[in-house]
Amino acid sequence: MIYLDNAATTKPSTTALNKAQIYNSEYFFNPSGLYSGGLKCAQHIKEAKQSILKNLGSTSHEVIFTSCGSESDNTAILRTVKRGLFVTDKGEHAAVYKSFLELKNNGQKVEFIDLNADGSVNTEELFDFVQNNNVDFVSIVHVNNETGAINDVNAIAKKIKTINNKIVFHVDGVQAYGKLPYRLSQDVDLYSISAHKINGLKGVGALIRKKNLNVAPLIIGGGQEGGLRSGTENVFGIKVFQYAGEEKYSLIKENYSKITQIKNYFINNLDKTIFKIISGENSSPYILSVSAIGLRGEVIMHSLEEFDIVIGNGSACSSKNRYSRVLEACGYTPNILDGVLRLSFSTESTLDEANIAVEKINQVAYKLKGIMNK
Amino acid sequence: MKTAIIIRYCEIHLKGKNRGFFEKLLKENIKRSTKDINCTFTTMHSRYLIEDFDENDYEIICEKLKKIAGIHTFSPALVVDNDFTQIEQAVLELCKEKEGTFKVATNRADKSFSPSSMEASMLLGGKILETYPKQLKVDVKNPDFVVNVDIREDGKTFIYSDTVQCISGMPVGSAGKGMLLISGGIDSPVAGYLTAKRGMKLDCIHFHSFPYTGEAAKEKVIELTKKVGEYNGGINLYVVSFTHIQEAIHEKCPEEFMITLMRRFMMRIAERLAKQQNCQAIITGESLGQVASQTIESITSSNSVVTMPVLRPLIMFDKIDIIEIARKIDTYETSILPYEDCCTVFLPKFPAIKPNLDRVIKAESKLDVEGLIAEAFTKIEKYVL
Numbered sequence: 001m002i003y004l005d006n007a008a009t010t011k012p013s014t015t016a017l018n019k020a021q022i023y024n025s026e027y028f029f030n031p032s033g034l035y036s037g038g039l040k041c042a043q044h045i046k047e048a049k050q051s052i053l054k055n056l057g058s059t060s061h062e063v064i065f066t067s068c069g070s071e072s073d074n075t076a077i078l079r080t081v082k083r084g085l086f087v088t089d090k091g092e093h094a095a096v097y098k099s100f101l102e103l104k105n106n107g108q109k110v111e112f113i114d115l116n117a118d119g120s121v122n123t124e125e126l127f128d129f130v131q132n133n134n135v136d137f138v139s140i141v142h143v144n145n146e147t148g149a150i151n152d153v154n155a156i157a158k159k160i161k162t163i164n165n166k167i168v169f170h171v172d173g174v175q176a177y178g179k180l181p182y183r184l185s186q187d188v189d190l191y192s193i194s195a196h197k198i199n200g201l202k203g204v205g206a207l208i209r210k211k212n213l214n215v216a217p218l219i220i221g222g223g224q225e226g227g228l229r230s231g232t233e234n235v236f237g238i239k240v241f242q243y244a245g246e247e248k249y250s251l252i253k254e255n256y257s258k259i260t261q262i263k264n265y266f267i268n269n270l271d272k273t274i275f276k277i278i279s280g281e282n283s284s285p286y287i288l289s290v291s292a293i294g295l296r297g298e299v300i301m302h303s304l305e306e307f308d309i310v311i312g313n314g315s316a317c318s319s320k321n322r323y324s325r326v327l328e329a330c331g332y333t334p335n336i337l338d339g340v341l342r343l344s345f346s347t348e349s350t351l352d353e354a355n356i357a358v359e360k361i362n363q364v365a366y367k368l369k370g371i372m373n374k
Numbered sequence: 375m376k377t378a379i380i381i382r383y384c385e386i387h388l389k390g391k392n393r394g395f396f397e398k399l400l401k402e403n404i405k406r407s408t409k410d411i412n413c414t415f416t417t418m419h420s421r422y423l424i425e426d427f428d429e430n431d432y433e434i435i436c437e438k439l440k441k442i443a444g445i446h447t448f449s450p451a452l453v454v455d456n457d458f459t460q461i462e463q464a465v466l467e468l469c470k471e472k473e474g475t476f477k478v479a480t481n482r483a484d485k486s487f488s489p490s491s492m493e494a495s496m497l498l499g500g501k502i503l504e505t506y507p508k509q510l511k512v513d514v515k516n517p518d519f520v521v522n523v524d525i526r527e528d529g530k531t532f533i534y535s536d537t538v539q540c541i542s543g544m545p546v547g548s549a550g551k552g553m554l555l556i557s558g559g560i561d562s563p564v565a566g567y568l569t570a571k572r573g574m575k576l577d578c579i580h581f582h583s584f585p586y587t588g589e590a591a592k593e594k595v596i597e598l599t600k601k602v603g604e605y606n607g608g609i610n611l612y613v614v615s616f617t618h619i620q621e622a623i624h625e626k627c628p629e630e631f632m633i634t635l636m637r638r639f640m641m642r643i644a645e646r647l648a649k650q651q652n653c654q655a656i657i658t659g660e661s662l663g664q665v666a667s668q669t670i671e672s673i674t675s676s677n678s679v680v681t682m683p684v685l686r687p688l689i690m691f692d693k694i695d696i697i698e699i700a701r702k703i704d705t706y707e708t709s710i711l712p713y714e715d716c717c718t719v720f721l722p723k724f725p726a727i728k729p730n731l732d733r734v735i736k737a738e739s740k741l742d743v744e745g746l747i748a749e750a751f752t753k754i755e756k757y758v759l
Contacts, residue, residue: 296719298588299585299586299719301585301588302584302585302586302587302588302589303585305585306585322712364585368719371621371624371625371719372719374624374625374629
């Protein structure tokens with residue numbers, strides 16, 4: 001199978017799984033246990049946290065493990081600043097977007113900043129808004145999960161803090177962690193990440209927060225994670241996350257250039273008379289958004305299943321809606337939105353696979369074009 | 375004091391010498407539906423009784439009974455021995471949480487039981503008033519509820535008040551077998567439900583056009599069929615690959631007849647499968663004039679390729695009334711999921727609303743109808759749901 005929907009999820013790393021297997025056998029203990037096995041588990045969770053901070057090059061943050069990226073986003077947005085003016089952009093993942101709608105329903109003021117055509121945030125509009133309003137909280141996605149557009153979140157954070165130092169700045173880094181060479185700036189207060197996007201397991205995420213920043217828990221109970229996220233820790237999942245992260249960061253630049261080659265292969269070889277490239281030039285190499293103009297992306301996606309090729313159409317998380325909210329916000333018309341396909345890569349993707357996939361994608365698109373233009 | 379459920383039928387009462395056939399079928403359907411629940415099932419004059427079940431299974435049994443065609447109503451009842459003290463206790467228990475006006479109606483099949491029916495009603499009514507003086511009052515003409523006391527010859531007395539309305543109709547299997555054309559829309563599951571309710575056992579056929587429609591669309595149809603199956607005592611679904619037929623029509627025939635010709639193929643395939651499965655009718659969810667393919671001209675066109683009776687339970691229903699039934703049978707929310715069952719790739723901009731049969735036949739002559747149908751029959755998936 002040629003799997004090109006890695007922005008939805010990735011195949012768990014066998015190396016990481018094997019290495020962490022010990023936490024399902026020898027170290028199965030509850031990390032809250034006061035006996036040596038429990039204490040060891042707690043210590044090993046701590047190591048996983050240090051590993052994540054090392055990957056992000058930060059000593060001024062700390063890690064709260066959660067159950068997913070969505071939980072991290074929800075906690076950051078709903079449980080840090082109680083009331084005020086909350087600002088985000090129109091290109092956010094549903095976990096952020098719907099948290100903002102929740103804030104709005106609860107009587108808070110929220111603002112959604114426009115996007116550029118490539119899906120990145122219109123920073124001019126953002127800074128202008130922050131300059132002219134008494135903003136309390138800002139959330140910006142690092143890598144847009146549909147177009148791959150990269151927002152320079154460190155630069156944005158710096159500028160925002162220059163305007164108003166009291167603003168809490170959150171970044172949804174789910175599509176960036178383990179993929180982009182990036183150092184977490186001190187100006188970023190909160191950063192959400194997820195394990196299964198980097199060959200870890202579903203059910204594990206983390207919220208990285210600036211030390212001493214007040215965050216209230218979303219889940220209360222046994223007081224794990226310093227009281228910020230109760231629930232017995234998923235030690236196995238956390239360790240797989242750690243090991244998968246270490247694999248990624250040991251080769252992050254090499255992977256970046258390898259995936260860039262693959263992405264460029266698609267860009268150069270998809271038939272230009274059919275496909276429009278939506279992802280911008282400076283987007284993440286891991287995500288390529290294209291549109292088979294006037295055709296139906298979903299039909300192309302299903303047609304490829306016959307050749308054992310899996311791609312995404314729009315965002316898998318929001319496939320219930322006909323058009324992508326984010327791509328509509330980029331200003332695309334229905335004939336482009338109908339034809340949207342998302343190809344997303346992982347470190348396992350190869351040029352050979354790209355070669356086959358391009359040929360088949362062109363082939364099924366030709367056929368569909370022939371039918372639709374009859 | 376035990377709890378029992380008294381089950382009543384309705385239209386079967388109207389049957390003459392063949393009444394036994396319907397009663398037997400209904401009994402079998404109830405037994406089959408409750409076979410996984412530990413309980414006893416008995417028959418009493420024109421009624422059925424479910425007893426000896428675990429209290430926790432009560433709601434599950436009720437939910438099952440509400441989906442069995444032929445059952446008109448049922449009542450939860452308290453069961454005691456034919457002993458006045460026990461009857462009194464049960465009556466008080468039944469009225470414990472009730473408010474408003476009531477009357478007691480005693481029916482004494484065991485004529486040796488004393489006091490008489492009239493006296494028993496008076497005595498029990500008096501006891502109720504004495505025990506719950508604030509919350510209850512007697513009104514024999516127009517009470518809010520009736521406390522029924524049914525003293526039977528076999529030594530048991532049933533005390534009940536509430537009556538739960540069920541779907542009525544006739545026992546499934548009493549009116550033959552039909553093949554329902556099911557799409558992912560709102561109408562066809564409702565048509566299926568109404569058919570099963572009148573006693574016709576259903577099989578279902580669905581036309582799937584992968585890759586023009588995805589797996590999710592098929593899953594949705596499976597989900598809907600399962601829900602219809604709950605009224606049908608289980609159900610078989612046949613999924614036919616329709617892709618090549620759609621592509622061939624699209625390629626060779628005028629765009630305006632796309633839907634008309636598709637419907638003709640669907641009806642032909644449905645009839646052949648129906649015959650294979652010993653069905654006696656085809657059932658569709660068509661409603662007159664609802665869409666282009668449901669005008670009388672379109673129906674004439676699709677009907678003309680089959681000889682088997684085509685039943686259209688919704689033909690004169692308004693959409694709003696269909697939706698109301700869909701909500702009642704819990705198919706509406708699934709039906710409105712946005713996985714399309716017919717890809718817009720093939721939808722003509724201006725479909726023929728009143729297709730002329732001669733022109734339709736002429737358009738169709740460009741196709742290898744038999745070859746396409748034969749090919750479709752090689753790709754049928756069966757789901758037992």
